[in-house]
Amino acid sequence: MTKTAEILLDTLEAWGVDTIFGLAGDGINGIMEALRTRQDRIRFIHVMHEESAALMATAWAKWTGRIGCCLATSGPGGIHLLNGLYDAKLDKAPVLAITGMQYHDLLGTMTQQDVDLDKLFQDVTVFNARVMGAAHVENVASLACRAALTRRGVAHLSLPVDVQEEPLSDEHPSPRNKPHPVSTALGGALTLPRPEELDRAAEILNGASRVAILAGRGALSARAELERSAELLAAPVAKALLGKAVLPDDHPHSTGGIGLYGTFGTEQAMQGCDALLIVGSTFPYIEYYPKPGQARCVQVDLDPLHISLRHPAEVGLVGDAQAVLEALNARLHRKEDRSFLAAAQEETTRWRDALHEGATAARRPMHPGAPVAALSARLPDDAVIATDSGHNTGLAARYLSLRDGHAFGVSGLLASMACGLPYAIAAGLAFPKRPVFAVVGDGGFAMQLGEFATAVRHRLDLKVLVIKNGTLGQIKWEQILFLGNPEFGCDLPDISFARAAEAMGGRGFYLDDPARLDEVMDVALATPGPVVIEALVDPNEPLLPAVMPDTYRKNLEKALEAGTPGADELRAALSRAPAREMMARHKSS
Template identity: 60%
Template sequence: MPNTADILVETLIAWDVDVIFGLPGDGINGIMEGLRTRQDKIRFIQVRHEESAAFMACAYAKWTGKLGVCLATSGPGGTHLLTGLYDAKLDQAPVLAITGMQFHDLIETFTQQDVDLTRAFNDVAVFNVQVSDAAHMESVAGLACRSALAARGVAHISVASDVQEMSTGEAERSQRNRPGHSPNQWFEGSKRPDEAEIEKAAAILNDASKVAILAGRGALKARAELEMTADLLAAPIAKALLGKAVLPDDHSHATGGIGILGTLPSQEIMEECDALLIIGSTFPYIEYYPKKGQARCVQIDHDAQRIGLRCPVEAGLVGDAAVTLQLLNQKLQRKQDRDFLLKARQSMERWRMMMAEAEARDDIPLKPQRIVKAFGNRMPQDAVLVADSGQNTELAARHIDMKAGQAFAVSGTLASMACGLPYAIAAGIAFPGRPIFAVVGDGGLAMQLGEFSTAVRYKIPLTLLVIKNGRLNQIAWEQMMFLGNPEFACDLQPIDFAMAAEAMGGIGYSVSRPEEIEGVLDAAQNAEGPVIIEAVVDAYEPMMPPRMPGLYRKNMRNALPETKGKREIEANLSQEPLKTMMG
């Protein structure tokens, strides 16, 4: 007779799960045996830390649209998953977390690793259950998969170590619990929005003279429909960070990113539009949206709960982005006045020239823009790009142009450091054969540096660029800009990342001068196996919003006199384009 662990693993296979990310432990020995005996049907990817397993499951779900699954042992194994699971929750990625527990009859007796993981996961999970026996697992395993997919969130199953090995014959099945009553399938709801809302949205957009579009990750599978909408409305398109790959960055309607990591043209269209169409995004920084009363807003989202989160919405279209845009496009009138779009294009030309100036500087210390631009230029048409959280995110967002056919992902709403390397490994598992590129910071990479050995183990075709400035640069600038305080406690003890890569069986290079860049990138491109390129860059290169608000300028002036590297910072701020962005 199958035991509880067998039922769980067979259910996952029935739900088309083909990979699980995790780390073995004695609290999940029964589940590990279920995976061992089914290696031909389901693959186990061993990580070095459970947080990485959750990040990988989240990223895998983002890359593929399928259910991501992570597995951890009892106690600390389970609690280590939480950061990656919150990443999935906030970015709406379907993930199933499976955890072990201590023996069922020792729960809440202060035994070893006695952590009530169902209680710990209450906030992060849309479905959260402690399994009592094999008959219970028959009922809940498929329901957990269905719940994660239907709610685009986290489901959690926790199983005591001895319960994992109990057979169906040992289960105390109730009379009402008939075997097989819960089928391993789910039924997706309607993808069509309300017809009256479509009419209302079309009227708003047709009546407006300056329509701006904000596109996020929810628009990734609606590119053709989005292009038609933008053409009909003569609308420039700003891209939230998670939507960076929605359109190529050189697209005639694209104005690049939005927010503190974004472009000045994107900020300008938000300041000047009289209507805003939001597609598949809940970009969280409200200060970058149109001011109250300035623009009428239409929003498309698959989740009704997310309509109107950031600005007042007059028409809310709840449905799939591609289906909704197809219906909306039928009712839109092509605008004859294209001046708003033309102005945005001209602004983008000026912005690109400004960025090109920053990317061409031959200064020593090496400017991070220079190496990041050159790195992005080496990405082939089918490349996958990952960024971590920090100044490296801004550098990737502004200085790497996405092309058609390329993919991008990052920890979005959670914005967690240490996500970059796990995301890159998950991309290599999700897309066998595609080249994987990652831009990370020295702070974030140090947190999960051991996972580079996981990339080596699974032969991930990874080229990872680490921006080594020896400090938590984004935090330092936020301390100065947001509150006017001198930066404090942001310096980092240096790590030789190139040497670390070699020590883990990979390949490491280091670059610190502009004339070294092309040679190092040539060598990395021709190398076999995962590569780390350590770029030693200017520690005092500012991280700037596209246009510095007056309060930020005032705070900077207050903070600079007591800030380490004052002279170097002032010299950097006097250079274009930073001088222009300072205002």
């Protein structure tokens, strides 16, 4: 007799789910048994913490475009999923979360772990249902998968533990419940803007003399079309973090990142443009966009809710970026005046020179960009790279030079710490023939350190570069720059991550001397299996925007005068490249 949990997994398999990330518990015993008997069809990835399961499912969805699935027990297990699920919600990744519940006739009676997960998950989901029996599960599981894919978000199913074991023969379907009513077909015709909208957009862009492009994750599938747009418009292309791989970092039109992780070239493009083309991005920091009234704007996005969300768009082109840009390009005229692009390219070169000077300095403690630049120079052509949220994110954004064939991932709008290792593990499982790398900070890595054992268990080709500066670096600099307060509460305990990696069955390398950088990096990257490279770096190297706003400059001086620890060392770091070049430029706030 087929049971509810078995029907659930058979339905998920029909929707292409072949990997589930989770942690066992008595609230999901029925589902675990169904997984045990389907090991040849659905792989269960046993994680160390449910938050990791949700982050891995989110990353899986981002890496593959398919449903990422996570599983947790009742009560605290389901609660632990939420952080990773909000990552999926904010970055619009198709994820299915499955949670257990207590016996159906004890729900709401204050029994152990009696948490109403249906209500708890309401804000994070696009579909949220409780399975009521064996005759119910196929319908709602199929709808959950469809909703996750079509609405690009989180679907949630909760199953009381006794319902999971209920045989189909014990429950009589209602008269209107016919078997197998829901297909796996998604359908949907390609949506394109109306011709007159494309004409208006082309008129704006053709009529401008200094066009800049901001590209995000929504442009990843439109590489060739974006490249063609940039060439026709003689436009520098700034890349939001999730769109870092949309163009190679050394592409002649790429100016690199934007915002706190921005570059001289991007600042020049955004401050000097008279038209802005936004493609697939909701980059949230509006202070880094062109000033109000400076530039006419055309925005391309699959989601109409994103149009004008950050910057007022005169024309919004709703649809798939590849198709929309192809139609738009047919209406664009090639600009003969390339001076605006040339100016941005010149500033981008200055930026790269400043980064190089800092990263190649022989001093100790080591510049935090040095190990990241050394890793970048050694990345294979098919590398998959994940980073965490924090100071390390800025280092990855600036010092990792992505090439054609590279993939890049990070928690975007949620910007959750501890995402880097789970993202990298998901990549290793999704792409077993590709080498995977992670750039993480000591703060975020410590939060999910145990998951390195998961990488060891699955023998992943994973190399983790831990930037160890003993502090929550981004928080430290936000305290200083945003409010002018002395740094407080950001110091971290001294953990030997290399030894911890060895204790978990991997390999660990320690690096604190730039003179040994090449030697250690070469040996570590040539070592098979999961590896941790623990790089001790200068904790006083500042995290600054490429061009310092006046308010940041004043707050920095205020914080230093107020007694920020290590003020003398901070002042010395500000006088060296690349901080010196950033401090030399400023803009009004």
